[in-house]
Amino acid sequence: MITSAMFLKRVRQLWQSSELALVSQRRERRMRLLASLLMLVLGAAWGCFFALRGAWGIVLMDAALILCGLGVFVLTLRGESRRANLLLFGTLIVIIVATTLVLDVPSVAAPRATHLYLLPLAVAALMAFRDERLWLRYGVASLCLLLFTGLAASNWAPVSGYGLPDEVRIIGSWLQGVAAVAMMFMLLHILQTDAAERSELDSDLRSALREEQFALHYQPQLDSNGQVVGAEVLIRWQHPQRGLVSPAEFIGRAEKTGLIIPIGRWVLRQTCAQLRAWQDHPACRDLRLAVNISQNQLRQSSFVPEVLAMIEEYGIDARCLELELTETLIVQDVDDLTRKMAKLVERGVSFSLDDFGTGFSSLSHLKRLPLSTLKIDRSFICDLPADSSSETIVRTVIALGQSMGMTVIAEGVETEAQHRFLVDHGCTQFQGYLFSKPLPLPAFMTFIGNTVQARGAVA
CATH class of the missing domain: 3.20.20.450 (EAL domain)
Incomplete structure (x- = not known):
């Protein structure tokens, strides 16, 4: 019926001419590339910030973030989407949890806010692993939600001395809350759009068979x-x-x-x-x-x-x-x-x-x-x-x-x-x-x- 050679050749042509109808794959690829670039930028920025303060433990975490960002970028360019997704989500979960516990220690003046990013990350997992087995798709999303609940209900911090000052965290709490909610709405919009597009494609295919x-x-x-x-x-x-x-x-x-x-x-x-x-x-x-x-x-x-x-x-x-x-x-x-x-x-x-x-x-x-x-x-x-x-x-x-x-x-x-x-x-x-x-x-x-x-x- 069809050969992989013809598939690949035609897909490349459609991508170059912006005619490719597989919108969800294109969006996911761009989101992974954007996420990898953000990991590089944030890792470098925070690494410099904490290096100047001699917090070398946090600098090592930032270095790991940079390396994982490079890995996601390379895997995405090579078309290895599954490995790129696993590396991306694994890294982000670890970084968000570690940042929440170490840097975002709650106080009376400023509650935790970094853990809010686990909510849009759970929605993103449903998108990224939509074609994987159910245990992987819902397992990653469930893990994000469980960690969110645990962090929201706990004031525990494994180490002290690295927490950001309250005056910084008060502003950061508002900014991170707005950013997390905006990400959530954006991802929900994409999910709804993808569902509509797939439904339309299914309907068109049935019509194509009939006609x-x-x-x-x-x-x-x-x-x-x-x-x-x-x-x-x-x-x-x-x-x-x-x-x-x-x-x-x-x-x-x-x-x-x-x-x-x-x-x-x-x-x-x-x-x-x-x-x-x-x-x-x-x-x-x-x-x-x-x-x-x-x-x-x-x-x-x-x-x-x-x-x-x-x-x-x-x-x-x-x-x-x-x-x-x-x-x-x-x-x-x-x-x-x-x-x-x-x-x-x-x-x-x-x-x-x-x-x-x-x-x-x-x-x-x-x-x-x-x-x-x-x-x-x-x-x-x-x-x-x-x-x-x-x-x-x-x-x-x-x-x-x-x-x-x-x-x-x-x-x-x-x-x-x-x-x-x-x-x-x-x-x-x-x-x-x-x-x-x-x-x-x-x-x-x-x-x-x-x-x-x-x-x-x-x-």
């Missing part, structure tokens, strides 16, 4: 002789207001809501219909169409009967239908997966392992599963032939596939140098922008015709 607003594009797969041997089927959404929408904008949400199941069923049905239409076309009758299967689809007990029913309904040659699995999917329940694959392989359907090398599959999985194709992930192809590590990995995958009798496809091929390296080391099939981007059906048919003419001219 068949989806369309299929085809990215050609070529052999070492330049002949088109198949294509990967990629879904696009022809939105009535927004135009052509990339799968990066809706597949993730469809996975979470379960809409990926009827969407995936629609893609399979359209693929079978297209294979049936090509049976009388000399240049296309032997083409193989590859469809990416989601984890939610394959978990359905009705998946195998539905695929077999479509093959029977359209009367297609099942050998022309290839189902693509990901490494994440094949480590979930290998026994159930093997049984389902075996039933479909018996009827002629083939299976490929997409993005090989980026997940957690083992050689034992490859041995047990009836796979016919390995796809080398573009992350290994993009650095060829300059990067020695990528060269070693690609050569190993090619040799592994050949030794197990599998076809090896390299995806994300964009330069002649990459293509030449792959050919020289035994890779037999290729997919990428060097040959063609994903094409709507008329353009794909034209591409096939041009390829046939070019090969005829060479011959």
